[in-house]
Amino acid sequence: MSAPTTASRPRRLAMVLADLARGGIGKMRVHLANAFAAEGVAVDLLLARTDSPYRELIGPGVRLIDLGTSHAWFGVPRTAAYLLRERPDVVLTQRSRVNALVLRSRALCGLKMPVHSTFNTNQSAQLASLTPAKARSQLAQMRRWYPQNDGLIAISHGVADDAAALLGLDRAAMRIIYNPVVTPELHARAAGPAGHPWFSDGGAPVILGVGRLEPQKDFATLLDAFARLIAGGADYRLLILGEGKLRGALEAQVAQLGLGGRVALPGFAVNPYPYMAGARLLVMSSAWEGLGNVLVEALALGTPVVSTDCPNGPAEILEHGRHGRLVPVGDAAALADAIRATLAAPLPAAQLRAATARFTLATAAAQYLDALGLAR
Template identity: 35%
Template sequence: MRILFVFKDFKPDGGVERVQRQLANQFCLDGQQVTFFIMNGDRADTAPTDTIRQIGEPCSWGVFSVLNSARSLRRIIRQQQVTHVIAAKELANLCTRLATLGCNCRVIYTRHAALDSAEQTLNPALLAILYSFYLLGHGQVVTVSNGLKAGLTRRVPWGKTRIKHCPNAVVTEQLSAKAACPLPAHLPSNYLLAVGRLTEEKGFDLLLTAYAKALSQRPLPDLVLVGAGPEHGALHKQADQLGIAGRVHFTGFLSNPYPLIKQARFFVLSSRHEGLPTALIEALALGTPVLAADCDTGPRELLDNGRLGILVKANDVEALAEGIIQALNHSDGLRAAHLEVIQQYTSQQAAQAYYHVWNQ
């Protein structure tokens, strides 16, 4: 197989980029040839394998740029004799659909983000048109959770037989080894942890307010936030205003957050929306107790309706504060490796799921 991954851009701290790179690494281990096409020319130098080639040129955004990228991608598919394509995120999906018109390669268009996300710039009607356009050919659509699959099928019911669910490649053989590294020296040894891009979607503003409210009711460990993003300044200011700046530690982006995840008192997911939260899977894989906001897709599916962790109402500060106190009281009882849940999120299982979709 000659597999081509298509991206709009490649952010080092992006969850989609990380899981797709791990999937690509597994394909390489399986003996496949893998190439990346990144539309804006970003470099994907975030993994140890040197068997993945990369093609792409910097471009500005706009209709003509997408058309130019599609023309370049079409030429590459023919020159490299690509047999299978995976596109990640909407602009890459559209570029891939245009590039593969009339081609015989097998195409998968992926959906990673919640359909009702505030960061979703496409209205539901346009989203349905786009996915109808993808499915007019021979391609298939893959969502990263069953909840996303159900939501997308409601929007494009005629295409339900070609909308599939494939788990993300999250759990790798390197995860435990990375988690065994020492903690950063400047952080407390007893802490609560949240990990993610500092964006409105992740609800860190809700978490700070909930943490301050819970702290007013009982002593708590410090709170550590791992990640970078556009809300960094606003969150620092909010912590100051809440009087908890001395108790909240912003680490910025960390290439290896896994020691922090493994040794946290418990992991908190405060998101307003999710597709499938990678960090929550990693916490489960490392045996860390978890507290998660019950947003539309992702957490409930992962936590088996609350059997494997505490679920609280999404976008609700009071519920999140109560959940923090509850999780602190029961964290020892929640600490367990949920092997039956995380097995499907290994890179091997994820690769097999994609092979199965292609072979249908």
């Protein structure tokens, strides 16, 4: 059994992740871990890989533990040893491989502490991006292990609907908890200088994209849309923050479109908020998402947004177009039109900021603690 939570022993939560990476998921998990610790929960953050720029954001109340591997089999001995030694009151996981690792480890130990898992993206779209053999293997693993969790959380209603249908799960039993995007530090961090001369040289205004340079983010469509905008006589510059395996292909596309002086890909930024605050518009061109954190971040800073109506999240964030235009996935012409229309008539900043009230760290942390049985 899990160790009792008493006045002499704080509530203990184990958050088990493959890594913090450089994307929104890692940043959201660090936000939550720090918030849980601030509420008096003893938080252990177990990572298979600890090399992440987000390590610097981990607060002193969070203990970082290096698992060395997140392999669903090879990671069992070290994970099981941790569970036996520390007896956390509850375990929170994400990703099917890590979830399987924790559930196997719990079974090996004969322990009963509850295990919860979070769905962070549209599972069907993610599987469709894999090779058929890998997709079949991952789907089989998900259908085997996810029903064995004591609780399941999704970061948007669309993600929950998809996971329930794909995996045969009870949709009514799943909790919907939006990501903790809006933190008390967000505006303070946005007040600093953006690390690129375009925000201070007095030149053409900047349109911003933020995300990994991977197929999921579909920056190729954003580049095509931007080329249409420029061909129509608009005077803007496009800056895309992020790094990934498609850098070479995107740079070649920039050259082929003749946009060399108007497009910059400066790489990953740990603090993208000054860029968002200084941009005229943020565009999210994703093929799929779990929520779309960058949309919330930009709105919180009063920056207008345009997004693809991808599965899942943007329609929920923007309330089906009320707070920003939505366009079909992969449609460069529609994206260019939406960008042009938004630049011509941006929504009031006060409306945009008010739209993010559902996505605060305080709200998400309280909902997670309740779902995990750790609330007081």
